[in-house]
Amino acid sequence: MPELPEVETVVRGLQKSVVSQQITSVQVFRNNAITPLSSELFTQRLTGCTIETVTRRGKYLIFQLKPQLCLLAHLRMTGKFIVTSLLPQPHKHHRVWFQLGHQQLMIFDDMRCFGTLELVESLEQAKKLQQLGIEPLSAKLTLNHLKNCFNKSSTTIKSLLLDQTKVAGIGNIYASEILFDAKISPLRTGNQLSIQELKNLKKSIQKILKAAIDKNGTSISDFRKVDEKTGEFQNFLKVYGKNELACSHCSTPIQRIIQQQRSSFFCPSCQQ
Ligand SMILES: [Zn+2]
Known part of the structure; x- marks a missing residue:
């Protein structure tokens, strides 16, 4: 999607x-x-x-x-x-x-x-x-916004990232990639995250989305640009779709779990 x-x-x-x-x-x-x-x-x-x-x-x-x-x-x-x-x-x-x-x-x-x-x-x-939440690449993505949206919630951080009324535009692929980059397990809940982890998350949200835009998005199945060419970010994914492959950072096999009927991919060693 x-x-x-x-x-x-x-x-x-x-x-x-x-x-x-x-x-x-x-x-x-x-x-x-x-x-x-x-x-x-x-x-x-x-x-x-x-x-x-x-x-x-x-x-x-x-x-x-x-x-x-x-x-x-x-x-x-x-x-x-x-x-x-x-x-x-x-x-x-x-x-x-x-x-x-x-x-x-x-x-x-x-x-x-x-x-x-x-x-x-x-x-x-x-x-x-x-009804949409803030744009993640705008100046509105502040530590305070993430604290207000995530830190009071007992919902998993993976689901919170997918919630379009909090931060708009993140879906299943980038939620996994962002959490890997921020070294946060998708199983953690919003209220378990420290201020330092929220800071890391903010940085990773912007870093991963910008990098993906630079590569014209991810073409895993149907996505095509308006000239019908594919994006290239699928070649730079670290965890999404990589279940059982070695983590690029520590070689631990990447795990796939189901959260709210959707796959989450993560490294159980790097992401705590
Ligand atoms: Zn790892």
């Missing part, structure tokens, strides 16, 4: 290719990507709009349009945006085509159909965005 670094990679790709372009036509192949609007209304509202900016909040992509309208996209499991100047044949995973000017096509492709495209009048009206 795309997490913050993958969404940021998609946003940067779209910023280079679709900003200032006018949406000249829209074709919806599968309605459930755009619920609750009908495909007629979705098409009608978007046609003629110009894409002013493409930004990110948590795992949401935000297309700010002119006249005033916002398109919020969430990729969920397998959603992706492809921008091409070729005229492809519709593929069974294509959900929506956005014709941009006369030269380009932006395709929303989603094999598993969990991704969503939603129109809102303004960002202030987007309740989903208001």
Whole structure:
């Protein structure tokens, strides 16, 4: 599932290719990507709009349009945006085509159909965005914020990192990598962490997410950039997907455990 670094990679790709372009036509192949609007209304509202900016909040992509309208996209499991100047044949995973000017096509492709495209009048009206926690790469990620969010909780730190209302954008891959970098076991609870450990965690959150963005995200299964090339951070993962392989730091076999129906990977020696 795309997490913050993958969404940021998609946003940067779209910023280079679709900003200032006018949406000249829209074709919806599968309605459930755009619920609750009908495909007629979705098409009608978007046609003629110009894409002013493409930004990110948590795992949401935000297309700010002119006249005033916002398109919020969430990729969920397998959603992706492809921008091409070729005229492809519709593929069974294509959900929506956005014709941009006369030269380009932006395709929303989603094999598993969990991704969503939603129109809102303004960002202030987007309740989903208001519920998100702070951006981890902003100055708002402070030791105090982590103390307030994590230090009073008896929930495991792995679950707390995945909670989008506390810190937005971290998913299963980066939660494991961040905890390895911070040398904290995923089994610890928020209220067991010392101030020094919270400081380490803050540093590791920013270090791992920035490193992953620098490598254009992680392509383990479906994630692709808008030019359909893969990210490269899968080559730099230290624990995720490495169960029973030797820890790169101490050679102890990496363990895989299940927490809230999701895999966590960690080194039982390095992470206490
Ligand atoms: Zn180790």
